[in-house]
Amino acid sequence: xxxxxxxPGSRLTLNRFYAxxxxxxxxxxxxxxxxxxxxxxxxxxRADAAALxxxxxxxxxxxxxxxxxxxxxxxxxxxxxxxLGVLAALGCFA
Amino acid sequence: xxxxxxxxxPRETLRTRMGWLHGWVGFLCGLCLAxxxxxxxxxxxxxxxxxxxxxxxxxxxxVAPTDTALREAARIVRSQQAQGISxxxxxxxxxxxxxxxxxxxxxxxxxxxxDPRSGAxxxxxxxxxxxxxxxxHYTLRSADIGGVRIVNILGVGLLVAVVSGIVIHLRAxxxxxxxxxxxxxxxxxxxxxxxLAGVLFLPFMIMCAYxxxxxxxxxxFPAQSAxxxxxxxxxxxxxxxxxxxxxxxxxxxxxxxxxxxxxxxENMQGRDCGFILFAxxxxxxxxxxxxxxxxxxxxxxxxxxxGRLLATTLNQxxxxxxxxxxxxLHYARFAPPGLRWLYFISGMAGTAVITTGLVVxxxxxxxxxxxxxxxxxxxxxxxxxxxxxxxxxxxYLWANRLLPPALPGRDMWEIDLFFTAWxxxxxxxxxxxxTRHAASGWREQxxxxxxxxxxxxxxxxxxAPGAWGACPSLHAAVGGVSLLAGSVALYAARRVGRVx
Amino acid sequence: xxxTVSLLLWVICLxxxxxxxxxxxxxxxxxxxxxxxxxxTRLLAPVLALLVTTRHDAIAGILVWCMTASLAGLVVAxxxxxxxxxxxxxxxxxxxxxxx
Numbered sequence: 041x042x043x044x045x046x047x048p049g050s051r052l053t054l055n056r057f058y059a060x061x062x063x064x065x066x067x068x069x070x071x072x073x074x075x076x077x078x079x080x081x082x083x084x085x086r087a088d089a090a091a092l093x094x095x096x097x098x099x100x101x102x103x104x105x106x107x108x109x110x111x112x113x114x115x116x117x118x119x120x121x122x123x124l125g126v127l128a129a130l131g132c133f134a
Numbered sequence: 135x136x137x138x139x140x141x142x143x144p145r146e147t148l149r150t151r152m153g154w155l156h157g158w159v160g161f162l163c164g165l166c167l168a169x170x171x172x173x174x175x176x177x178x179x180x181x182x183x184x185x186x187x188x189x190x191x192x193x194x195x196x197v198a199p200t201d202t203a204l205r206e207a208a209r210i211v212r213s214q215q216a217q218g219i220s221x222x223x224x225x226x227x228x229x230x231x232x233x234x235x236x237x238x239x240x241x242x243x244x245x246x247x248x249d250p251r252s253g254a255x256x257x258x259x260x261x262x263x264x265x266x267x268x269x270x271h272y273t274l275r276s277a278d279i280g281g282v283r284i285v286n287i288l289g290v291g292l293l294v295a296v297v298s299g300i301v302i303h304l305r306a307x308x309x310x311x312x313x314x315x316x317x318x319x320x321x322x323x324x325x326x327x328x329x330l331a332g333v334l335f336l337p338f339m340i341m342c343a344y345x346x347x348x349x350x351x352x353x354x355f356p357a358q359s360a361x362x363x364x365x366x367x368x369x370x371x372x373x374x375x376x377x378x379x380x381x382x383x384x385x386x387x388x389x390x391x392x393x394x395x396x397x398x399x400e401n402m403q404g405r406d407c408g409f410i411l412f413a414x415x416x417x418x419x420x421x422x423x424x425x426x427x428x429x430x431x432x433x434x435x436x437x438x439x440x441g442r443l444l445a446t447t448l449n450q451x452x453x454x455x456x457x458x459x460x461x462x463l464h465y466a467r468f469a470p471p472g473l474r475w476l477y478f479i480s481g482m483a484g485t486a487v488i489t490t491g492l493v494v495x496x497x498x499x500x501x502x503x504x505x506x507x508x509x510x511x512x513x514x515x516x517x518x519x520x521x522x523x524x525x526x527x528x529x530y531l532w533a534n535r536l537l538p539p540a541l542p543g544r545d546m547w548e549i550d551l552f553f554t555a556w557x558x559x560x561x562x563x564x565x566x567x568x569t570r571h572a573a574s575g576w577r578e579q580x581x582x583x584x585x586x587x588x589x590x591x592x593x594x595x596x597x598a599p600g601a602w603g604a605c606p607s608l609h610a611a612v613g614g615v616s617l618l619a620g621s622v623a624l625y626a627a628r629r630v631g632r633v634x
Numbered sequence: 635x636x637x638t639v640s641l642l643l644w645v646i647c648l649x650x651x652x653x654x655x656x657x658x659x660x661x662x663x664x665x666x667x668x669x670x671x672x673x674x675t676r677l678l679a680p681v682l683a684l685l686v687t688t689r690h691d692a693i694a695g696i697l698v699w700c701m702t703a704s705l706a707g708l709v710v711a712x713x714x715x716x717x718x719x720x721x722x723x724x725x726x727x728x729x730x731x732x733x734x
Contacts, residue, residue: 312652
């Protein structure tokens with residue numbers, strides 16, 4: 041764990057907090073859409089499709105959160121996760 | 135980019151952002167995750183703990199249940215079902231070599247214990263045993279108010295902390311693999327300990343967190359139609375505890391179970407049978423969880439009253455098998471004793487990673503925020519998690535030996551004493567931290583662990599001398615671990631005094 | 635038995651790993667001729683451990699292999715930390731606290 045450089049109560053901390061909340065919400069939505077994609081596209085056996093979807097969504101979620109939060113310019117990270125979410129939504133509802 | 139740098143200061147890098155995420159997610163989730171990891175670690179030996187907590191059980195080696203015993207067990211199951219209890223029969227295993235007529239009480243599977251040779255009831259003391267830690271591990275003792283979901287969210291928090299921790303430490307991950315320095319300033323030593331255990335046990339922690347979340351992924355991503363298919367088989371965690379009891383009038387008599395067990399074993403490719411569910415007009419014999427790393431819930435159905443084979447359900451297919459392996463790896467019920475000890479040691483190390491992380495988080499902020507009430511409250515909670523929880527676990531074991539064996543509702547007494555002790559530890563830790571005597575709080579609670587831990591083997595010898603003679607390895611193992619925990623705590627208490 | 639062997643092999647492997655970075659761990663630098671041997675041992679010991687552990691059961695074997703690696707790391711780290719203080723080959727005390 042490296043030294044945290046944020047000053048307590050600073051704008052930086054607030055920005056980080058908002059970025060973390062946004063990354064969590066967007067990542068959860070994206071992971072959920074990935075699960076629905078699997079259920080829709082993975083074949084006739086819905087049980088297997090759901091299980092595969094859970095495997096993928098559970099693996100994706102933490103990585104998406106870290107990606108969404110961690111981009112040096114954090115909006116880029118959120119944009120990347122958002123773009124993935126849009127793709128997943130297209131797969132799900134198209 | 136330039137505008138952002140001006141607004142957020144010059145030192146905002148990927149590493150600092152990850153450090154912030156790792157620190158805060160790690161601390162906030164870590165307070166609960168430490169408890170989840172610690173109880174999960176004890177759950178590796180839940181059956182053995184239950185045996186230790188019921189010294190009246192005098193069956194120590196596995197024997198196949200006799201026809202008489204099975205008949206008596208079936209009779210008890212049916213009589214309990216007639217009273218509206220969803221009872222089932224758990225078969226003897228090498229880890230717990232007795233017949234058990236169990237039902238789900240909302241937290242654990244509990245019930246009568248029968249001798250597998252004669253079918254006689256064994257008058258063992260009432261206790262939740264190791265199953266209490268199992269229930270706490272995956273529900274935080276609050277399954278009815280979404281405890282499983284909370285644990286799952288915390289599991290994702292652990293994965294986020296792990297991934298961000300890897301990003302932070304990526305460059306030194308391999309070179310510093312075995313780096314531990316105790317002769318440097320305390321913060322650096324604690325950080326070294328955190329990194330050492332964190333990196334070395336990284337595969338184990340990722341495996342446990344990922345499989346743990348995946349086992350209950352339907353609580354995290356509630357896709358109802360999918361979940362309905364996802365959990366095929368009778369009862370995901372246990373043994374069909376959600377089933378309503380069959381109507382008493384419709385209960386058909388049960389034929390001799392011995393031949394049915396033999397046929398079930400044959401139909402399930404020679405795997406041992408684990409438990410038997412009794413419906414009104416059929417019985418279901420399921421494979422034992424200890425039969426292999428794939429926790430399959432494969433089962434064979436027989437009709438009643440004639441015992442005719444109805445169906446054999448083998449959950450196969452690549453995805454189903456993968457999920458079975460995920461469950462098998464997490465529950466580790468297939469593991470032989472050596473591997474189970476490795477799980478136990480790794481679980482202890484995982485708990486140490488989380489608790490050292492909590493301490494490092496506080497140490498780094500003490501100079502700047504040590505005067506704040508919020509900081510002191512956080513320190514009090516950390517004391518009660520890190521030292522108070524093991525202390526309460528030992529109180530639970532002491533209560534098992536000191537409460538009268540025939541006390542009505544003694545299982546709840548034990549659990550109440552556990553939570554009372556933990557609550558007192560929380561109050562004590564907070565009191566000490568708020569009055570700026572956090573070091574005393576640490577020392578006193580660690581001292582408590584030392585006294586109770588070192589005293590447990592002695593108490594065990596004094597209160598259950600017969601059990602020591604009958605099953606020495608089990609009692610020596612429990613006594614040895616508690617003695618070790620007590621000694622380490624006493625050493626730590628001395629060090630805290632010196633450092634403070 | 636396989637647990638013990640695997641643990642031992644991992645201890646050897648990680649000891650070699652530490653010795654290949656003498657400055658970082660405050661160990662005497664290995665002679666130049668020893669370095670290839672240390673590299674080889676660091677590579678071979680885990681492979682051998684994997685063969686030993688997966689002989690009977692692949693899944694349990696891989697679990698044992700991973701967990702003994704972690705445990706061996708703790709053993710080596712404690713050995714390096716609590717072991718006798720080591721003097722560099724030039725006769726001076728090696729700085730054990732050095733970190734990049």
